[in-house]
Amino acid sequence: MAPPITLRGSDGIWMVNGPPTLGSRPDFPGETSSKTKVVVFSSDGALIAWCNGESVKVLKTSDYQQLWDLPHAKVQCMKFSPKGSILLLWENYSVNSETQQGNANLHIYNMQSGKLLKSLIQKKQANWDPVWTNDEGICCRNVNNELHFFENNDFDSIKTKLHxxxxxxxxxxxxxxxxxxxxxxxxxxxxxxxxxxxxYPNFGGLGAAIANRSFYKAEDVKMLWNNAGTALLALTSTELSDQSYYGDQGLHYMNINGDACLVPRSKNGPIYNIAWSPKSTEFCVVYGFMPAKATLYNMKTEPIFDFGTGPRNCCFYNPQGNILCLAGFGNLRGNLEFWDVKQKRMITQTQSPDTTSFEWCPDGEHILTSTCSPRLRVANGYRVWHYTGTLLQQVLLEQNHELWETAWQPAPKGAYPERPIRYGVVQAPVDVPQPDVKQKAYRPPQARGTEASVKLHEYEAASDPTKKLNPGHTGEESKAAIKNRKKREARKAKSAQEDGQAETEATASVPGGPSLSDLGRPQLTGNPEVDKKIKNLNKKLSAIQKLKEQQQAGKPLEKNQLDKLKTEESLLKELKDLKIT
Structure with missing residues (x-):
């Protein structure tokens, strides 16, 4: 079951259930104040906090009991530390009229005791928050062009500085x-x-830096580490350029081994988005003049897959890193492409128009897209999708009601393991209209009613640059290669289907419990990984059936055999989830 969804808007804060039991969540107390400016979760979803214009409320999500009520009415930004032990509150900077001294506006609270640990001055809202490592071993803060480091959440003393x-x-x-x-x-x-x-903490001396990268034409820099902390991507940009309306941009790669280089691109134009895989083994870049190109790179900055071109400007990995979504928002029509990262194969394509917010669910299977104010003040609402392109729920707010923010409740690490990818379509509620992805392109009046058409863009197909091509090859498969590939796939599918049907018939009923026939005959998907798992589950259920027959015949079973019988229900449920509906 997916975690709940939290929403913030002109009606305050409220929460709804995630799939499959979509609907309201009455046990959540919520907030009715329209002055609620910020709401945040701890990284594991155990705590939720918001400011309602009077104070800051901190609740436990297990039973929604209030943990703390902190006396800060004008909080603009909040943040939990990675383990949820610290809560940061930031207010607009102000000066005391009597002493002409600045008032401390960055407050650090301990969540176990509810006590204020430290209050500091942080004038600018940009980069206001200190940054922790995941284990909260160190915390770093930029102060007056210096980096201050604290250890083990001791903010009374600066452990070291980087000058x-x-x-x-x-x-x-x-x-x-x-x-x-x-x-x-x-x-x-x-x-x-x-x-x-x-x-850290080797900052002294001329040779202390383990890697260095210098460049011109960089008014702004966005730096992004991978999850493993072994490599860094740096996107440099300038606002103005003699050659491009978008200015100049460069994407640089650095790692802890001292390597540094410029990431190569095969198409001119702006860089719209970059994303590291959660597995820290690859990254995706969306770039180039429209229609934009998307490319997957390995840790040597070598292109390993080209997704072709299309109407996209964003890329999002799911938390497990096995699905990649390429999307086109803003002035694009909300195109969504879902790709199997391992197989390098598109799962499906659909559209979510007027989307201003996109977020993967922690389970890695569902997506939340929203239309929020002030980006768009009409038709505010949200949609819940499955990655196979099925729209599970669509909720639009009433007129004169605004939606400002939507978010899934986070889940602890490991709560949702990676699951096999399905290529079929999941069942959607009957009353949810499914999107029409085959919309007709606009044609001028003088061209309507005729067969002639004009294509604005010629899209490039996806390709694998790591495969060696024959001389004069254009990057597409030849007719002979396509024919041979289809034959191989047909043989594999036929063999897998025969094996699956034989195993299904052998385990069609399990005495004393639910049967496979109740679930329907498992359908093979054509995906080798999923089909292999279906066959393994059928073998396990067949073994359980034999044990049950032995037990009914009076034969005593060993402890490990009794434990195996207890897994029957979970195996049947897993087999049901793998079916294509």
């Missing part, structure tokens, strides 16, 4: 130990900008 002249931003790898940090220094007076990687 980089005019450092404007940093990125801390969340994994470790050992810990790594990257600092960015913008260029000035003809000098290039640069990024340096350091291993």
């Amino acid at each position: 980089m002249q005019k450092v404007s931003s940093f990125a801390l790898a969340v994994s470790g130990p050992p810990y790594y940090v990257a600092g960015y220094v913008p260029g000035s007076k003809g000098q290039p900008s640069f990024i340096r990687l350091y291993k």
Whole structure:
């Protein structure tokens, strides 16, 4: 079962159930104040906090009992530490009229005691929040062009400092130990900008940096570590350029081994989005003038798969890293492409128009798309999807009611393991209209009623650049290669289907419990991994049937055999989930 969904809008804060039991969640107390500006979860979803314009409420999500009520009415930003032991509150900076001294506006609270640990001054809202590693071993904060480090949530003393002249931003790898940090220094007076990687706490000396990358044409830099903390991507950009309306951009790769290079691109144009795989073994880049190209790279920055071109400007991995969504939002029509990352195969394609927010569910199978204010003030609402393209729920708010934010409740790490990918269509509620993805393109009046048509764009097909091509090959399979591939796939599908049917007939009924026939004959999907799992489940159920027959005949069973009987219900449920409906 998927976790619930939290919504914030002009009606306050409310919560609804996730799939499959979609609907309201009456046990959640909610908030009716229209002054609620921010709501956050802890990373494991155990705590939820919001500010209603009077105070900050902290609740446990297990029973929705209030844990703390903190006296801060003007909080603009909030953040939990990775383990949920600390809550940060940020208010707009102000100056005391009597003393002409700045008021502390960054407050650090201990969530076990509810006590205020420290109040600091943080003038700018940009990059206001300190950054922790996942184990909360160290915490880093940028103060007056210096990086201050704290250990084990002791904010009374600065453990060490990283001195980089005019450092404007940093990125801390969340994994470790050992810990790594990257600092960015913008260029000035003809000098290039640069990024340096350091291993904590070895910051002293000229050779302390383990990697260095310098570049020109960089007014802004976005740095992104992979989950393993072994490599960093840095997207540099300028607002103006003589050659492009979008300015100049560059994508740089650095790792903790000291390697640094420019990520190659096969098409000119802006870089719209970059995303690391949660498995930290690859990354995806969406770039180029429309229709944009999407490319998958390995850890050597070599292209390993080209998704072709299409109307997209975003890429999102699911939490398990086995599905990638390529999307087109903003001035695009909400195109959604779901890809099997391992098989390099498109699962499905659909559209979610007027989408302003996209988020994967922690289970890695469902998606939440929303239309929120102030980006769009009409038709505010949200949609819940399955990655096979099925629209499970669509909720639109009434007129004059605004939706500001939507979010899945996070789940603890490992709560939702990776599951085999299905290529069929899941069953949707009858009353939910499914999107029409085959919409006709616009044609001018003088061209209507005629057979002639004009294509605005010629889309490139997906391809694998790692495969060796014959001389003069265009990148597409030849007719002979396509014919041979189809024959191989047909033989595999036929063999798998015969094996699956034989096993299904052998385990058609299980005395004393639910039967496979109640679930319907398992249908093979054509996906080798899923079909293999279906056959293994049938073998296990067949073994359980034999044990039950022995038990009924009076034969005593061993403890491990009795434990095997207890797994029957879970095996049947898993087999049912693998079916294509």
